[in-house]
C-alpha cells in the first residue's frame with residue numbers, strides 16, 4: 372500500500388467547494404503522518420483551477436474532468452487515477468457526488484469502505500476511522516481487515532476537518548486521460564439552488580436555531596433579527612421544519628445538517644439526541660428554554676431558563692444598543 376493521501380475535490384464554477392477545502396486540510400494532516408503527498412482528485416466546472424488547492428493543503432492535484440455533468444461521469448477516470456496513485460487512503464466528502472464516487476470506487480476496485488466518519492487517522496500506516504452510531508450514543512473505531520485490497524475509501528462527514536489558513540504555493544497539477552464511465556453517461560435533469568442564506572448554514576460561525584418552542588413563523592422572525600445583529604445564520608430543529616415554519620434545508624441534526632459554529636443559540640429546542648448529533652461540535656452552546664429540566668441544559672455552556680419571546684428580543688435590542696454605542 373502507498374503513502375499518498377487522496378481526496379475527492381469538488382469544484383463549482385466559482386472555485387473549490389467548502390468540502391474540498393475541508394478535505395485538503397484533512398489530507399495534508401494525514402499525509403504528514405504517512406510521509407506521502409496530499410493529492411486532490413478534482414472534478415467539476417472550476418476544476419481546471421485545481422492548483423488553487425495548494426495553499427489549502429494539497430501538494431498535487433489531478434484534474435479528472437471539468438464538466439458540470441454529475442460527478443459519476445468521471446468514475447472511470449477516477450478509478451484509473453486511483454489505481455496509479457500509490458494511495459494509503461482516499462477521502463470522499465459525504466455529499467451526493469462524494470457518495471456516488473466513493474461507492475463507484477469501492478464497487479470497481481473492491482476497496483474497503485468506511486463512513487461517514489467523524490475522525491480518521493493514519494498512525495503507523497493503518498487507517499483508523501471513528502464513527503458515531505446509535506445516534507451518537509456509541510463511538511466505533513474500525514480499520515481495514517488484514518490483507519484488504521488497496522487503499523480504504525473513507526466518507527468524511529461535513530465539518531470533520533476545518534479548512535486551514537492558506538499557506539504555501541500552488542499544487543502541481545496533471546490532467547488525467549479520460550476513461551469512459553462504466554456507469555454510462557449521466558445527465559442533470561433538474562437542479563435547485565439553495566439561497567445564499569441557507570447555503571451558509573454549514574459554514575456559519577454563529578447560528579441561531581429555533582425549535583417547536585418558537586411557536587411558528589413569527590417566533591422565527593425574532594430569531595432572524597438576532598441572527599442578523601450577530602452576523603449569523605438561522606437554523607432549526609426537525610419539529611420546526613416538520614411544522615413548515617422553515618424550509619428543511621435549515622434543519623440541523625441526524626437527518627439534517629451537521630454544523631460546527633463557534634456559537635450556537637438553541638431557542639425553544641429541547642435537545643433531543645437526534646438534534647444534538649448535528650450541533651454538538653459547536654464550540655459554545657447557549658440554550659434558551661422555559662423548562663429548567665430540558666435535556667439541552669445538560670450540555671449547554673450557558674442555559675438561560677425563561678421565555679424566548681422575552682429573552683430573544685431583549686438580547687437583540689441590547690446587542691444593537693452596544694453596536695451603536
Ligand SMILES: Cc1cc2nc3c(=O)[nH]c(=O)nc-3n(C[C@H](O)[C@H](O)[C@H](O)COP(=O)(O)OP(=O)(O)OC[C@H]3O[C@@H](n4cnc5c(N)ncnc54)[C@H](O)[C@@H]3O)c2cc1C
Nearest residue numbers: 582583584608609610624625626627639640641646661679
Ligand atoms: C429517525 C429520527 C431522526 C430525527 N432527526 C432529527 C434531526 O435531524 N433534527 C432534529 O432536530 N430532530 C430530529 N428528530 C426529532 C427529535 O427526536 C425531536 O423530536 C426534535 O428534535 C424536537 O424538536 P424541538 O426540540 O424543537 O421540539 P420539542 O422537543 O417539542 O421541544 C420544544 C422545547 O421548547 C421549549 N419551549 C416551549 N415554549 C418556549 C418558550 N416560549 N420559550 C422558551 N422555550 C420554550 C420547551 O420547553 C421544549 O423544551 C429525529 C427523530 C427521529 C426519530
